[in-house]
Amino acid sequence: MSTTQDGPAPSTILSPAQMAQAAEDAAFAKATSSPMKSFLLGLTAGGYIALGFVFFTTSQVGAQALPWGVAKVLGGLTFSTGLALVVLTGAELFTSSTLTLTARASGRISWGQLLRNWLVVYVANFLGALTMVGLVFVGGTWRSAGGGWGQVVLTTASAKLHHSFLEALVLGILCNLMVCLAIWAAYSGRTTTDKVIAVTMPIALFVASGFEHSVANMFLVPLGILVKDHADADFWVMSGLDPTTYGDLTWVGFLTGNLVPVTLGNIIGGGVMIGILYWTIFHRIDAPKRLSTGQLGSSAPVAVPATAPGMRRSG
DSSP: OOEETTEEOOOSSOOHHHHHHHHHHHHHHHHTSOHHHHHHHHHHHHHHHHHHHHHHHHHHTTGGGSOHHHHHHHHHHHHHHHHHHHHHHTOOOHHHHGGGHHHHHTTSSOHHHHHHHHHHHHHHHHHHHHHHHHHHHHTTGGGTGGGHHHHHHHHHHHHHTTSOHHHHHHHHHHHHHHHHHHHHHHTTOOSHHHHHHHHHHHHHHHHHTTOOOHHHHHHHHHHHHHHHHHOOHHHHHHHTOOGGGGTTOOHHHHIIIIIHHHHHHHIIIIIIIIIIHHHIIIIIIHHHHHHHTTSOOTTSOOOOOTTSHHHHTOO
């Protein structure tokens, strides 16, 4: 084991029990933070996830020539850039903020603190995503590749509004299982490389599989609506698309048919099926055993390094 002047150097990664404690500590820090700080960090997270979708869209232009699975995996890998930026900059993302349920389960925060944090971050994510919608639209990115870039946006956004309520709910559950697993795994890392690798494959999995992420949809679907409603005749001629094909892209359809069920699914998948599951394992089941044998208890502070996502309140 390597040593430092202060004694033994910390292990390369945190143990699963330490990861659970780091996740709970980060959840407590989020829920008790200044609402303005959470709001500003939420704005950045919404923007970063939107940029991930910009990268995804670019990767899919002309990808029809690739085998279906290869094209989807490529899109997933590029999109993971968005969550990597969230983790590394300490931005606050609603989907991973569902993990604050762990701090509520331990009694460290109230329901009011939890719901306030969720609301502030959710609204901020939406505004951050819409800011990127405006920039991408005014910048004319959607005209790229002879309108092919805009075609990917329109086709992908339209497909998201064709799920039933139950399908959208379940796809939201599956998505945030992977997002919160990515964030949870990132708590074990001590370096930038550790954290980027930890988040990349789970995020690529959810995107490639077509699962539904509420914040990503806050960018993609509004951009699709904007292109459908405001693109000029030259775009439709250049792209060879028929605007009537995308008549289902409306704000009402997006909010009621996609965003609501996907958001509920994200809460279940991340907050309950990951957060509460691991809280039960390491706080309710495993902690008494560790305490009885003199090992680290779930209520004891964990020496998380300054570069760990938990200390930086990532996601």
